[in-house]
Amino acid sequence: MTLRQLDVFVAVADHGGFGAAAGALGMSQSSVSHALASLEAAVGGDLVARATPVRPTALGxxxxxxxxxxxxxxRSLTAAAAAHTRAATSGTISLSVPPTVARGLLPGLLRLWHERLPHLEITVFEAVDEEIHQWLESGTVDAAFLIDPDPLPHGALHVATDVYEAVVRADHPLAGEDVIDLADLLEDPLLVTTSGFEPPLRRLHALADLPYxxxxxxxxxxxxxxxxxxxxxxxxxxxLAASMLSDTLTLVPLRPRQERKLVLTGPTARPWHPSVLAIRDLTEAAGRASSVG
Known part of the structure; x- marks a missing residue:
C-alpha cells in the first residue's frame, strides 16, 4: 500500500464521496476509485460502503x-527533512482548540506565529475536549490546546491560566458585584454545557460543599x-469566554476560585511535527519576554 492510497481513503471518508475527494486531492474521480480499490485489495476487504453519502465500513x-x-x-518526516535543509519553516499544520481558546486566546497567537513564520499555514479546528484528544492522537491534527492535562505531556507548554466565573444577564441583581459566592447562584437555574465543562463544575461545587x-x-x-x-x-x-459575550451578558468572579490551565502540545505517541515545535518555542519566548517587560 502507498501513502497516496491512504490519502485517498481518508479523503473519501472525510468528504463522504468520491467526487468531493477527487476535488480536494486534485485527482480525477476514476483515479480516486482506482486508488481506493487497490488499497481494499491490499487489506482484503471493503473500506467504504458505496452509498450516498459514502461511509466507512466496519473494517474502514x-x-x-x-x-x-x-x-x-x-507529514512530520517531510517537514523534518525540509527543516534540516533550509532555515524557513513552511508548509501546513493543523491545530485543534476548544471554543473559548479559539475566541479568547488564539487570535493573538496566530498573529505572532504569522509574523515570525510567514511561510507556515496553520489550519484551525474547533472541537470539544474529548474530540481534541482523539484527533491529536489519531493524527487528524498535528497539535492541540488541552485543558488541565494530567500528567503534562512531554514537551507541552503551559500557555495561559484563566478562572471560572458566573455568566449572568447585565441586569441580574448580582451583575455588579466584585465577587459572588457560588451559593448565591442557587436561586437561579444552572445551565451547563456538556462540552468539557462538567468535570470542573463538579469540582467547583465540591469545593464550595454544594450539591451539583x-x-x-x-x-x-x-x-x-x-x-x-x-x-x-x-x-x-x-x-476567556468574555470575548464571546454580547452586551447584555457579563462575567462575575466566583468564590471559591477555580482555575484551569491551557496547554499547547503535540501528540504523545509519535514525534512532533517540526513546525509544532517552532510555534511552541515562539509562544514560550513571547511569554518570557512579556513577563520580563
Whole structure:
C-alpha cells in the first residue's frame, strides 16, 4: 500500500464521496476509485460502503485512525527533512482548540506565529475536549490546546491560566458585584454545557460543599449563552469566554476560585511535527519576554 492510497481513503471518508475527494486531492474521480480499490485489495476487504453519502465500513472504521496516524507521521518526516535543509519553516499544520481558546486566546497567537513564520499555514479546528484528544492522537491534527492535562505531556507548554466565573444577564441583581459566592447562584437555574465543562463544575461545587444540580445540559456553548441572555438561567464559564459575550451578558468572579490551565502540545505517541515545535518555542519566548517587560 502507498501513502497516496491512504490519502485517498481518508479523503473519501472525510468528504463522504468520491467526487468531493477527487476535488480536494486534485485527482480525477476514476483515479480516486482506482486508488481506493487497490488499497481494499491490499487489506482484503471493503473500506467504504458505496452509498450516498459514502461511509466507512466496519473494517474502514478500524483502519481509518491508523491511516490518519501514518499520514501525520509522513507529514512530520517531510517537514523534518525540509527543516534540516533550509532555515524557513513552511508548509501546513493543523491545530485543534476548544471554543473559548479559539475566541479568547488564539487570535493573538496566530498573529505572532504569522509574523515570525510567514511561510507556515496553520489550519484551525474547533472541537470539544474529548474530540481534541482523539484527533491529536489519531493524527487528524498535528497539535492541540488541552485543558488541565494530567500528567503534562512531554514537551507541552503551559500557555495561559484563566478562572471560572458566573455568566449572568447585565441586569441580574448580582451583575455588579466584585465577587459572588457560588451559593448565591442557587436561586437561579444552572445551565451547563456538556462540552468539557462538567468535570470542573463538579469540582467547583465540591469545593464550595454544594450539591451539583444543573437545571439543563446544553452541548453548544453559544446556545447556552443565548439561553442566559433570554433569562432562562445562569452559567459558569471560563473567563476567556468574555470575548464571546454580547452586551447584555457579563462575567462575575466566583468564590471559591477555580482555575484551569491551557496547554499547547503535540501528540504523545509519535514525534512532533517540526513546525509544532517552532510555534511552541515562539509562544514560550513571547511569554518570557512579556513577563520580563
Amino acid at each position: 472504521e478500524v483502519l481509518l485512525p491508523h491511516a490518519r496516524a501514518t499520514l501525520a507521521a509522513a 444540580r444543573p437545571a439543563r445540559r446544553i452541548r453548544e456553548l453559544m446556545t447556552l449563552l443565548s439561553m442566559v441572555e433570554a433569562g432562562i438561567g445562569v452559567g459558569v464559564l471560563p473567563s
